Amino acid sequence: MNIVNNKRYRERVFEVVRQIPVGKVMTYGQLAMVLGEGYTARTVGYVMHGADASVPWQRVINSQGKCSTGRLSIPINLQQELLEAEGIVFNEKGKCDLRERQWFPDGFWPDEDGQTSLFEQK
């Protein structure tokens, strides 16, 4: 059976996304790292495609701090507007400050320099 049609596989992604607080975001790659074996940024993106209303899908953006939902069934700029309504600020190039807005689940923390890598707690 296809992976993204596997309910368990999808639910693990959604469980984490549902924990992202208002005003915070995570990237596809981070989610993949947190979820571990079997998950990649691409598959996470695929799963998000099928998110239902119980999932704050707008809080998942790409590693550059931008929204990647321009050309799909989602109206242009909807994601950014939803996030702005949650208090997130985007510059004229559609980028927000990940350093300030990135959220990490319990058990993970960012490395010294960037916010893009995660390490498991000892």
Place this chain on the structure above:
DNA sequence: AACTTGACGAGGG
């Protein structure tokens, strides 16, 4: 089975 296309990401120029 081959080839293309992504709600991706890192690295190089």
Place this chain on the structure above:
DNA sequence: CCCCTCGCCAAGT
């Protein structure tokens, strides 16, 4: 900062 290449891996044709 922008653009391109690769690696990634599931889906659609």
